[in-house]
Amino acid sequence: MAKIGEFLWRIVVFIFEIILSPLPFFKKFFWKRWYNWLSRDKTIEVDFLFMNYGHHEVSENKEKLRNGEYLKKERSFYSPDNETMARLYFYLCESFSGNFRGKSLIEVGSGRGGGARFISQNYPISSFIGIDLSTKNIDFSKDLHKNIPQLSFMEGDAEKLPLAEGSVDIVFNVESSHCYPRFETFISEVSRVLKTGGHFIFCDFRPKEEREGLLKVFKKNGLEVLSEVDITPNILAALDFDSEKRIALIKRLTPKFMYPIMKIFSGVKGTLVYENFKKGKLDYFHFVLAKKSKEEPTRPIEEKR
Numbered sequence: 001m002a003k004i005g006e007f008l009w010r011i012v013v014f015i016f017e018i019i020l021s022p023l024p025f026f027k028k029f030f031w032k033r034w035y036n037w038l039s040r041d042k043t044i045e046v047d048f049l050f051m052n053y054g055h056h057e058v059s060e061n062k063e064k065l066r067n068g069e070y071l072k073k074e075r076s077f078y079s080p081d082n083e084t085m086a087r088l089y090f091y092l093c094e095s096f097s098g099n100f101r102g103k104s105l106i107e108v109g110s111g112r113g114g115g116a117r118f119i120s121q122n123y124p125i126s127s128f129i130g131i132d133l134s135t136k137n138i139d140f141s142k143d144l145h146k147n148i149p150q151l152s153f154m155e156g157d158a159e160k161l162p163l164a165e166g167s168v169d170i171v172f173n174v175e176s177s178h179c180y181p182r183f184e185t186f187i188s189e190v191s192r193v194l195k196t197g198g199h200f201i202f203c204d205f206r207p208k209e210e211r212e213g214l215l216k217v218f219k220k221n222g223l224e225v226l227s228e229v230d231i232t233p234n235i236l237a238a239l240d241f242d243s244e245k246r247i248a249l250i251k252r253l254t255p256k257f258m259y260p261i262m263k264i265f266s267g268v269k270g271t272l273v274y275e276n277f278k279k280g281k282l283d284y285f286h287f288v289l290a291k292k293s294k295e296e297p298t299r300p301i302e303e304k305r
């Protein structure tokens with residue numbers, strides 16, 4: 001029965017991806033409703049702070065070391081249930097070779113604010129604004145994270161950022177851009193709000209063949225690639241580690257008929273997205289980019305694959 005349910009949901013996902021998702025209005029409408037629904041009751045699951053696939057090191061020794069370092073961090077509201085997902089932000093921050101001291105940060109697609117909170121509490125930034133399309137995610141974030149003085153949240157659209165030109169030092173964007181109907185409009189907004197020399201820390205998944213298109217859009221909008229890492233193996237390691245916890249969360253949060261789609265959506269082992277990572281059809285990219293001044297030449301890409 002569960003197998004039939006999953007098969008039927010696969011057909012729904014196929015129709016969604018081929019017919020509905022290319023329609024810009026529908027795509028935005030759908031994701032806003034979807035995330036509002038997931039955060040419909042802000043009083044439950046307050047440690048449900050993240051909505052990403054997580055990050056783990058592939059080698060056992062490296063993983064032990066990395067997790068040991070993570071556990072030394074300030075982690076109020078963090079639990080074994082959200083550790084792997086918090087670790088994606090930890091990885092992004094620790095692998096950033098720039099400086100966070102005194103910097104103004106934003107995250108576009110901040111979800112339930114766990115990443116914004118983690119960074120604000122552990123790195124010497126001056127301010128952090130989380131921006132999200134979902135009213136419910138922003139309501140939840142404003143409530144739960146209100147005691148962190150340098151952290152604030154506002155509702156907003158990635159394609160029309162509610163910020164002044166050249167006002168931000170570092171933009172984060174974590175596993176959110178696949179929801180945007182016009183990726184290039186988002187990237188032009190990132191470039192507009194960044195100060196010259198400011199950084200863009202970006203990670204998300206895409207079909208393998210879309211990598212070249214991403215690079216073209218970055219270049220066209222004056223963003224220079226400083227580093228590129230394919231973190232698909234780390235995402236798979238995290239999903240391997242976390243699948244049981246994800247299933248338990250799904251069972252607590254959603255009605256039974258939704259279990260198969262929720263499992264696909266949250267990348268549970270053996271389901272569509274997980275298998276596409278495994279087969280190499282989907283890649284999970286991590287880029288660090290810098291906003292160039294108009295005169296600066298492009299530096300070569302540092303590629304770690």
Ligand SMILES: C[S@@+](CC[C@H](N)C(=O)[O-])C[C@H]1O[C@@H](n2cnc3c(N)ncnc32)[C@H](O)[C@@H]1O
Pocket residue numbers: 028031032035049050051052108109110111112114115131132133134137156157158159173174175176179180
């Ligand atoms: C998979 S969740 C990731 C959330 C968070 N970055 C994390 O890792 O926990 C994607 C988020 O992107 C937000 N989002 C989707 N479309 C958006 C848009 N056009 N503008 C801003 N946020 C958007 C969703 O509401 C959701 O909170």
